[in-house]
Amino acid sequence: MDQVALPENFIALLTDHLRIPVPADGLSAATTLESLDIDSLALMELVVAAEDVLGIVLPDSALDLSPAATLGEAAKVFDEAT
Incomplete structure (x- = not known):
């Protein structure tokens, strides 16, 4: 999953709700x-x-x-719930 882009809605949760001070393109x-x-x-x-x-x-x-855990692992868990 390292080469796969993270889902936009997952990145939005990180940046908007947790206020992660990293630009979205800095997340992998x-x-x-x-x-x-x-x-x-x-x-x-x-x-x-x-x-x-x-x-x-x-x-x-x-x-x-x-x-x-990595963001890829977390995104996979979130993706499986949709």
């Missing part, structure tokens, strides 16, 4: 959540925002994500 599937200072609390905020904004219910595997 290989970027880790912790490199963006996303800790477990911010990760839960991301899950809640995804459910509210995208109208999806994330699977339990979303709760298994850790700050060491």
Whole structure:
């Protein structure tokens, strides 16, 4: 997934709801959540925002994500919920 572009709605969640101070073109599937200072609390905020904004219910595997996960791994979990 490193070569695959991240979904725009996922990038919007990161930049708009978590206010990640990185330009969207600076994010890649290989970027880790912790490199963006996303800790477990911010990760839960991301899950809640995804459910509210995208109208999806994330699977339990979303709760298994850790700050060491990559954006590609997180985007895959979110994509599987749509």
